[in-house]
Amino acid sequence: MSKQDKHHERTSISKPSDKLSEIEAVMQSRRTTQDADEEAISAIIEYIEEKIYPFIFNKNGFQTIEKLYCKFELADIFEAIDTSATKYLRYNGDDELEKDSVETFVKRIGGIANLMNRPPVDQKIAYVKGICRNRFDYWNERNGTAILKDYVESLRCCNYSEDGIIQDFDEEVIPETKTARNWSQWRNLIEGWTEQLYARSKEQQSVYQDQLEDTGDEVFVENDQYIEEKRKGGANSYQAYKPLRDMVEALCQNELEQAAYSSANQLCNAVASIIEEEHLELLSVFQPYQNYKREGTDWRKPTFYGWINAHYKASKY
16 A cells, blocks of 8 residues: 555545446446456445545555455445445544554455355354454364354254344354453353253254154154265265265364364364365365355255264264
């Protein structure tokens, strides 16, 4: 970032909807895609520079916006700019923008835009991880992600709706995370809640089954054979999923050697996170993951979890 004259009055801020309409009109009127793209990128930069005056973009800044434009929708970029500005821009005692806050504001735009495209529950998980990274001297990203996903799974086992899970994060997880002193205290708290929820879920299932047996109704349970049938995923899925299964096997062996996992769910969440972060191409043919991208469903169950569970059980013998 470079600086212009400090004594210039702050420029008025354009509304993102107005700016977005202008860009879309330009893109529709241009026949040359490159011209339209350059116009859109220039307009995004202009919108940002209005917020950070007297700072302006240098060459590296322009390249940053180019990457954002290639990756995200215009509407998401403008919304992310506004969110980042509100959250990170800071002024000193002379009512001048602080340079560090400007750099942080620009760096965070991409992350915010990316987060906006995730399901709401995943957004809450990411928010909690951000709090942990900022508060704790030590933070294990991989294990922390697995712990939070396992907690979400335990809530679902207790029939929490998506809205209920979000409310639980807002009222329980986030406040407790903000007061936790360190990684160990936070981990013990969340894992303790998770165990309680799984225990409650088993209790509920047991009571429900007893009630059905008392009434003489037939009880349908998803036994191993039924889960195995659901796991097949069609005639061609075995070969298509083989590279993913092989990676799952290798990662399970590695994780089980390096860390102590208290449940197959926890191992499943850890391996799933690694694959999403480092081997995403393997999920391109995995139908449950494609359904998750379209509908926000849990892509790990039953198929992916079934593979993990088999390795977890084998490790106990």
